[in-house]
Amino acid sequence: MKLIAKGAEAEIYLVEYWDCKAIMKVRMPKPYRHPKIDLYIREERTRNEARTMLRALEGGVSVPKLYDADFSNMKIIMEFIEGKPLYEVLKKEYLREAGSLLAMLHNVNVAHWDYTTANILVKDNKLYIIDFGLARYTEDDMEKAIDIHLMIRSFLSVHPGKDEWVRAFWEGYSKYGDANKMRELVKQIELMGRYVRERRKTVW
Ligand SMILES: Nc1ncnc2c1ncn2[C@@H]1O[C@H](COP(=O)(O)OP(=O)(O)O)[C@@H](O)[C@H]1O
Ligand SMILES: [Mg+2]
Structure with a gap:
């Protein structure tokens, strides 16, 4: 052991x-x-x-x-997935696949709640989602949108400006999920974040 x-x-x-x-x-x-x-x-x-x-x-x-x-x-x-975490081998094709996998997961009504590039392993060009400790059964699209928001944040924070990666992720998502509906919800989440940041500025 x-x-x-x-x-x-x-x-x-x-x-x-x-x-x-x-x-x-x-x-x-x-x-x-x-x-x-x-x-x-x-x-x-x-x-x-x-x-x-x-x-x-x-x-x-x-x-x-x-x-x-x-x-x-x-x-x-x-x-045992004998591979590497996604953040070490990140590329556009993998992000497209990460989008598809997430849409499939959402289709069985599971929201992951920690969907980041650290919680996907890559072995022989195949992606595996791990770390389901916080995952939940849910029919709520907003919870699912949080997964999308978190993943996009997790790679943009390290690779700012990689818009083509964001597009690839959404393309992957649209293969099995309703990307247009989810995009609206992700926009709402981003607006909420901005609202909180603005309020913090005025308070402190
Ligand atoms: N099935 C697996 N195959 C290979 N490595 C794994 C597997 N599950 C977890 N790991 C390794 O252990 C690390 C921590 O596991 P994880 O389930 O993400 O727990 P934590 O909640 O501590 O993040 C992962 O980042 C990965 O390196
Ligand atoms: Mg983890």
Whole structure:
């Protein structure tokens, strides 16, 4: 068992599962939380992650296969994607694919809530969405639009002015989703952000 990543809430281990390389994601206790609440949150997020990953798999979205889940030990075991995070290999074609995958995920009514270039892995030119801990079942288009907004922010913050990448992402989205409707909602989110920033300026 080898620790390969340690995030804010989970440890990721490379393990063997029935002779296959696999990833074990374990949510560790947080000492600053009340123990009962801590258990509740970790179990909820682990269940949520397993549930939404399964839903994504059923919808044909490219995510690691779920091998096993243990909700008493806050563990999930899944397929090991031996690749790189999207931000390391970013290009237009991948962003188009990231748009298509997101539309497919939205079609099975899952909003990811942390859809950034760090939470997509690329292996042999194929993209896989990971990190479903905050993902939710929802029919609300506004929650889905937040995923789009976050992804566009996540690559534009590192590559400002890459409008053609934004266009490619939307093109990908339009393959399986209603890009025109979502574009209006993303505009609304951006206006809200600006409104808050303006208000902050006047207050401080
Ligand atoms: N199925 C997987 N295959 C390969 N690497 C993975 C897999 N799942 C997670 N990782 C690695 O572990 C890191 C953290 O996992 P993630 O699920 O994003 O948890 P966190 O909530 O800590 O961000 C990822 O950025 C990736 O490098
Ligand atoms: Mg992550």
